[in-house]
Amino acid sequence: MTETWDDINEQVKADWKADTTPFERVYEIIEQTHDGQSAAEIAERALVSEPTARRHCKSLVNTGFAETEQDGQTTLYKRNSDRVLMSRIRELREEVTRSELLDSIQEMKAEIRRYEDRYDVVSPEELAQQLDADETGGWDDLTAWRTTRQNLAVAQAALAYDEASHQLAV
Template sequence: MTKTWDDVNEQVKADWKEDTTPFERVYEIVEQTHDGQSAAEIADRALVSEPTARRHCKTLVNTGFAETEQEGQTTLYKRNSDRILMSRIRELRNEADRTELLEGIKEMKSEIRQYEDRYDVVSPEELAQQLDADETEGWDDLTAWRTTRQNLAVAQAALAYDEASHQLAV
């Protein structure tokens, strides 16, 4: 007898449920949630009851890991974007020293100037207004430019965080 994808998926779910606690499963689901989801949606994905999901989501909100938003009468839960950003900043600060951060910032600024010069625009948003739907290279560059701009902001924040940490230590 051949196993179907449904059988495999059900086995993966069963293994996940056996190997984790309800809190761990809710945490994993919220960690992956960019757009808010209701406790019922999280419960379904985390293989827990709705009251269990709601209780664990409230705990995650209280610890600052998650945040809420209202959609009518429904409370939606999602990961806290500020906490994710601060984790990225701290991670980068721990992985790279001041010299590496400065060099990376210099390289990213140069890359951004190249996009500005190539397309004769000052932002990815301006480029998006000029591109036709079939300009694959332009859309690829737009995505890369946005990513570089985000990475630059994180690197600059890591550098500022490092600077502030040194000033507070004095």
């Protein structure tokens, strides 16, 4: 069975390489990279040479899509989190009406209050300190709470962005 999976993985890689350019593959890898990775690591994942990965990573840094950090002598590349956040805010603003956004914000606030009441804590971090390792349901709730809190922050930012845009247009 392992041989079949290896064959499938190799076929997927071959198809990806045939259907995309080296730049597109490096872009996709950077887009998924939260923690910095070296050009060599990106090259391996993107199926390109290290110099090609480095060249495309530098281009992505120059456009603001990626950013760098140093780990000793090694330059690490990752997606620019501010740019990703602004893209999410703009997408939300364009895809959802103001009324839908306000309703969603109220629903997320209510969901957060339910977590606070259920666990008698004020944050997911406080809950994490109280959970035992085998409390699967609690850890699932912790993850959902964090996700809801992040989504709420993005929704509130989209609402503020929308308001600021309207004020600047006046």
